[in-house]
Amino acid sequence: MKKERSLAGRLLQYGAMMLFVHLASGCSDKAPPPPPPADTAQTGNAVVSAAAPIADAKLVLAFGDSLYAGYNLDQDKGLAPVLEQALNRRGMKVRVVNAGVSGDTTAAGLARLAFTLDGLPRKPDLMLVGLGGNDMLRGLSPKETRANLGAILSEAKRRGIKVMLTGMLASPNMGPDYAAAFNPIYSDLAKRYDAPLYPFMLDGVIGKRSLQLPDGIHPNDKGVTVIVGKLAPVVAGALKP
Numbered sequence: 031m032k033k034e035r036s037l038a039g040r041l042l043q044y045g046a047m048m049l050f051v052h053l054a055s056g057c058s059d060k061a062p063p064p065p066p067p068a069d070t071a072q073t074g075n076a077v078v079s080a081a082a083p084i085a086d087a088k089l090v091l092a093f094g095d096s097l098y099a100g101y102n103l104d105q106d107k108g109l110a111p112v113l114e115q116a117l118n119r120r121g122m123k124v125r126v127v128n129a130g131v132s133g134d135t136t137a138a139g140l141a142r143l144a145f146t147l148d149g150l151p152r153k154p155d156l157m158l159v160g161l162g163g164n165d166m167l168r169g170l171s172p173k174e175t176r177a178n179l180g181a182i183l184s185e186a187k188r189r190g191i192k193v194m195l196t197g198m199l200a201s202p203n204m205g206p207d208y209a210a211a212f213n214p215i216y217s218d219l220a221k222r223y224d225a226p227l228y229p230f231m232l233d234g235v236i237g238k239r240s241l242q243l244p245d246g247i248h249p250n251d252k253g254v255t256v257i258v259g260k261l262a263p264v265v266a267g268a269l270k271p
Contacts, residue, residue: 095133096132
């Protein structure tokens with residue numbers, strides 16, 4: 031019971047601080063940028079040469095929002111580079127491409143999906159999808175979130191790309207009805223599309239100030255290390271034939 035109260039307290043802080051971050055940052059849906067030049071792949075904040083991935087390396091696309099983009103972190107401290115290092119330490123040849131865009135909703139992600147995939151040097155072996163947090167912050171309909179994520183997974187399936195979902199939870203201030211509609215989205219879609227699922231992207235970081243940026247929600251470099259420590263084994267399993 032004590033553990034449940036502690037989790038509820040951390041999620042309450044999560045809800046309050048996520049709302050604060052959303053209002054303070056003034057994030058808004060962005061029109062997708064123009065397609066990248068033919069010889070490069072523009073993926074969120076990164077531009078990757080078409081020849082960059084090692085020929086015999088697994089290619090992982092990290093397609094998400096600020097939690098993927100490495101919000102307010104040095105370029106080598108975000109999720110993609112730290113995850114790549116962790117997988118390489120496991121003896122796997124893996125290249126992780128950062129396609130995280132801060133402020134993205136599921137609709138914005140769906141809008142940029144095609145040109146992101148088309149701009150890559152080759153089809154990824156795995157696409158991590160981490161979107162929906164900004165939908166929740168804005169109180170967007172969970173039906174829309176579910177439909178957009180479903181469309182992303184459907185397009186990936188059409189292209190023969192394996193997908194892994196990283197989930198999000200609705201903050202308590204959204205109310206029980208919203209949470210009841212929002213929280214099952216990730217597990218339901220994971221089952222429908224036979225996709226591996228990492229249930230809660232911020233697991234192990236929420237409520238721990240030493241692992242967070244001053245905004246009280248985004249992970250700092252130590253927080254990213256904690257997340258990757260939990261996430262990397264799941265990604266490694268998903269990359270196995």
